[in-house]
Amino acid sequence: MFLRVVLITLFLGSSLFLDPTAELSRIHPERAWLFWLILGTYGLTISYALVYRRLVRGHEAFAGVQLSIDLLVSAVAVALTGGTESVFMFLNTLVILSAAVVLGRRAALYLLVPATGLILLAVARDALGWLRPEGPVSDAELFSVYLSAITHLSAMFLVALLAGYLSEQLRATGQELRFASADLKTLRALNDRIIQDIKSGILSHDLQGRVVLVNPAAARMLGVSPDEARRHTLSELLPDRPAGSPDRWESRVVRDGHSRVLGLTRSPMLDGQGQQTGWIVVFQDLTEVRELEQSLRRNERLAAIGELAAGLAHELRNPLAGISGSVQMLQQGNLEPLQQRLLGIVLREIDRLDALIADFLRFARPTPPRPLQLDLHPLVAEVHEAFARRSDVPAVQLINAVPTDLRLTVDPGQLRQVLLNLVLNAAQASQPGGRIEVSAHVDESDPSLICLQVRDEGAGMAPDVQARIFNPFFTTRPEGTGLGLAQVHRIVEDHGGSLGVLSQPGEGSTFTMRLPALGPGALPTKTEEG
Numbered sequence: 001m002f003l004r005v006v007l008i009t010l011f012l013g014s015s016l017f018l019d020p021t022a023e024l025s026r027i028h029p030e031r032a033w034l035f036w037l038i039l040g041t042y043g044l045t046i047s048y049a050l051v052y053r054r055l056v057r058g059h060e061a062f063a064g065v066q067l068s069i070d071l072l073v074s075a076v077a078v079a080l081t082g083g084t085e086s087v088f089m090f091l092n093t094l095v096i097l098s099a100a101v102v103l104g105r106r107a108a109l110y111l112l113v114p115a116t117g118l119i120l121l122a123v124a125r126d127a128l129g130w131l132r133p134e135g136p137v138s139d140a141e142l143f144s145v146y147l148s149a150i151t152h153l154s155a156m157f158l159v160a161l162l163a164g165y166l167s168e169q170l171r172a173t174g175q176e177l178r179f180a181s182a183d184l185k186t187l188r189a190l191n192d193r194i195i196q197d198i199k200s201g202i203l204s205h206d207l208q209g210r211v212v213l214v215n216p217a218a219a220r221m222l223g224v225s226p227d228e229a230r231r232h233t234l235s236e237l238l239p240d241r242p243a244g245s246p247d248r249w250e251s252r253v254v255r256d257g258h259s260r261v262l263g264l265t266r267s268p269m270l271d272g273q274g275q276q277t278g279w280i281v282v283f284q285d286l287t288e289v290r291e292l293e294q295s296l297r298r299n300e301r302l303a304a305i306g307e308l309a310a311g312l313a314h315e316l317r318n319p320l321a322g323i324s325g326s327v328q329m330l331q332q333g334n335l336e337p338l339q340q341r342l343l344g345i346v347l348r349e350i351d352r353l354d355a356l357i358a359d360f361l362r363f364a365r366p367t368p369p370r371p372l373q374l375d376l377h378p379l380v381a382e383v384h385e386a387f388a389r390r391s392d393v394p395a396v397q398l399i400n401a402v403p404t405d406l407r408l409t410v411d412p413g414q415l416r417q418v419l420l421n422l423v424l425n426a427a428q429a430s431q432p433g434g435r436i437e438v439s440a441h442v443d444e445s446d447p448s449l450i451c452l453q454v455r456d457e458g459a460g461m462a463p464d465v466q467a468r469i470f471n472p473f474f475t476t477r478p479e480g481t482g483l484g485l486a487q488v489h490r491i492v493e494d495h496g497g498s499l500g501v502l503s504q505p506g507e508g509s510t511f512t513m514r515l516p517a518l519g520p521g522a523l524p525t526k527t528e529e530g
Contacts, residue, residue: 001045001052003098004070008041011088034080041073063102067111070095075118083126084119084148092119092152096160104171105164112160116153123149201262201285204269206278209233221262221285223255234281238264250286252463259502261286291498294467298489301472316357324350356483369411369494376452377402379412380438383419393427394434401439408440408450409518414491421484422454422511428477429458429509443514449497452513461503469501 048066055062074091081088092115100108126145128136195202201218205211214222214229222229222237229237238251247267253260264283268276324347331343380400387398408415419438426436436456443449461469468474470489475482492499496516503509 001048001066004066005042005045007091007094008038008073011091034077037073037076037080044069060103064099064107067095067099067102067107068114070098071111071115071118075122078118078122079125083122084145085126089119089122089148089152090155093155093159096156097163100160100163100167105160105168108160108164108167112156115156119149119152119156201281201283203229203234203237203281203283204278205234205281207276209235211237212278218283221260221283222253223258223260238262254502259287259500261290291500294470295493298470298472298486316353320350320353320357367414369414369491371409371411371495373407373409374412375404376406376408376440376450377404379415380419383416383423383438386416386420387423387427390424393424394430394432396427396430396432396434396436398423398427399435399437401437402452403440406440406442406450407517408452408515410495410515411491414495418488418491418513419452419454421488425484426454426456426458426509426511429460430456431458434458442517448517449514450517452515453510455508455510457508460505460507460509461501462505466501466503470499 048062052059052062071092074088074095077088077091078084078086096108096111096115099111123145126136127142195213195215198215199217201221202213202215203211203218204213210233211230214226216226219226219229224232224237235241238253240251242249248263248265251262251264253262262283263286264281266279266281269278269280271277327343327346327350331340335343377400380402384398384400387393423436423438427434430436434457436454438452438454440450440452443451465476469485471482472486473482474486489499492513492515498514500512500514501509502512
């Protein structure tokens with residue numbers, strides 16, 4: 001519609017206002033008809049636009065009506081401007097071209113028939129003198145009339161064939177592109193959905209190490225947001241990557257108080273020409289797997305210790321009881337002060353050995369937990385009182401930051417033992433005046449778990465020490481037995497929970513217990529208040 005207005009204004013308007021030949025004005029004095037033809041075309045175009053805005057279906061038929069009317073307008077323009085000698089004979093060819101482009105080859109061939117008829121009528125008009133005030137053309141001009149008609153008929157036929165063919169090819173190609181585009185969109189949506197929903201971390205970076213893509217799982221494992229990850233390099237996100245650029249490695253990531261072990265694999269990222277543009281890194285969270293491996297190794301050692309303890313306990317306790325009784329009888333005699341002091345040392349060492357054997361027996365025959373539902377805050381307060389009565393630890397500040405409305409189903413005696421051991425260890429690792437905080441909250445990732453934490457500001461631990469602190473007989477203190485934390489770990493596991501530690505040398509340590517809120521077994525039937 002827009003092009004129609006432009007063409008009518010350009011060609012008919014130029015014929016109306018820029019007629020430089022007096023002969024053309026003498027042959028066609030009815031130039032006013034061109035003016036009315038232009039106005040009529042404008043009016044038709046406005047009508048087309050109004051109808052098109054309200055048209056719901058039948059757009060192709062509507063286009064066919066417009067093209068048919070365009071043929072009639074073209075025929076009138078030709079008749080008003082000289083018949084077969086008119087400069088507007090080519091308008092018929094433009095109508096055929098428009099039909100091929102808009103409606104296809106078949107429509108162009110259909111319109112070719114009436115267009116041919118109109119040209120033949122123009123030839124008859126000139127040859128026979130129909131509606132010509134001057135009468136028929138002379139015999140000398142008749143050849144020019146026929147030549148003009150044949151030329152325009154040939155042009156219309158060729159345009160109909162070529163434009164129709166190209167139009168069909170264009171339509172077929174467009175259809176294929178639409179299908180290909182739809183398939184590409186579907187494939188891209190599927191690919192994006194896989195990358196977004198897959199539980200494995202996927203990260204890509206260029207050859208300079210700048211992060212290009214990171215999926216939500218990768219961002220979650222790395223402890224950063226996807227936007228923040230793209231502002232870093234791989235070495236900043238994974239600072240402990242081993243030298244030598246291996247294709248498979250493990251890395252430990254510490255973010256927001258959580259430590260994760262990641263197993264990573266990388267492969268080259270290639271462009272369409274097969275040139276490498278970067279690397280694709282795929283990784284899994286191996287934290288639970290590594291913790292399970294450590295737990296299995298620890299349980300194997302505990303089983304061996306249990307067998308040893310069960311075999312030696314009775315063999316050691318009986319001689320110790322005899323030695324202790326004999327020493328006590330000797331103390332009743334008249335002994336010198338030095339002898340009394342030496343016998344006292346013997347008795348203390350016997351008591352120490354007996355306590356060590358008792359620890360052995362607890363490993364060999366651990367007491368099953370007897371869970372009760374209780375408030376955590378009062379229980380931590382009891383641990384605070386017991387700790388305050390100890391005189392063998394540095395003077396530190398113990399803070400009870402447990403909410404007053406948080407309840408947990410555990411064995412009260414065993415949980416007191418666990419907390420007291422952790423608090424004592426924290427105090428022994430702290431300087432006088434240090435601060436120890438016991439806190440608890442519901443686990444955000446799993447509301448069925450309660451996180452119980454003991455945090456100190458002591459000397460902290462190196463990574464190799466952290467990996468061994470729950471092993472039996474491993475201790476960093478000369479007077480320690482190495483069974484305290486091992487026993488704590490056993491109790492937490494017996495309650496169906498997990499125990500972890502996060503520590504940096506010089507920055508203190510945080511022990512975190514994750515315990516089921518409803519306990520390790522069935523729902524409790526008793527309640528311990530306070």
